[in-house]
């Protein structure tokens with residue numbers, strides 16, 4: 001099954017807001033987490049109170065997840081467009097996710113041509129790749145496999161292929177992608193792809209999804225140079 005989309009309208013406002021909000025939220029989350037950990041070790045609290053603290057810590061963890069799927073890595077005033085080589089971003093994100101991949105028995109196989117220069121926002125591009133690669137790894141969670149990444153320049157476009165050997169999707173599932181809060185995961189946020197669609201649409205790019213249930217998925221991202 002094969003579907004193409006470009007969700008320009010879905011994301012504009014969200015992506016503008018996201019970067020600046022992230023830093024503001026991260027700090028209080030970290031502080032609160034620290035104090036709750038201290039309280040938890042206190043000898044004077046009751047077992048009931050301890051349960052409340054555990055709930056609070058779990059909810060904090062959930063908030064942290066939302067921040068990292070949707071907002072993280074963005075700096076305030078994130079419009080820091082640079083003319084740079086996308087290869088740097090791919091290598092950086094691949095390194096960040098190496099241990100996560102290992103944990104899930106996933107190998108990463110990465111190829112690119114040398115010159116992939118274009119204008120883009122570094123933080124947003126990294127976030128975008130993190131979300132795509134993370135999803136691919138998570139799709140192979142219980143079965144292992146290889147995450148293939150191929151980036152090349154074709155005519156006046158940079159083309160990213162992100163292919164996994166994971167659980168795959170039906171046509172109906174593909175049509176849900178990029179909708180806010182759509183997630184099939186127990187602890188998913190459903191915000192990762194929303195961010196991806198927003199970033200790519202800002203660059204006037206397109207996203208193509210090719211997936212077969214039970215076999216795997218390929219995301220093809222085309223960005224005009």
Ligand code: ADP
Pocket residue numbers: 069131135136139164166167168169177178182183184185187188189190191192193194217
């Ligand atoms: P989350 O990862 O928190 O669920 P995302 O927005 O990143 O949210 O992804 C939304 C949903 O899209 C996932 O829950 C999953 O059902 C589906 N999905 C995304 N990428 C893949 C993939 N590579 N293989 C299979 N399903 C995927």
Ligand code: MG
Pocket residue numbers: 069131134135192193
């Ligand atoms: Mg995700």
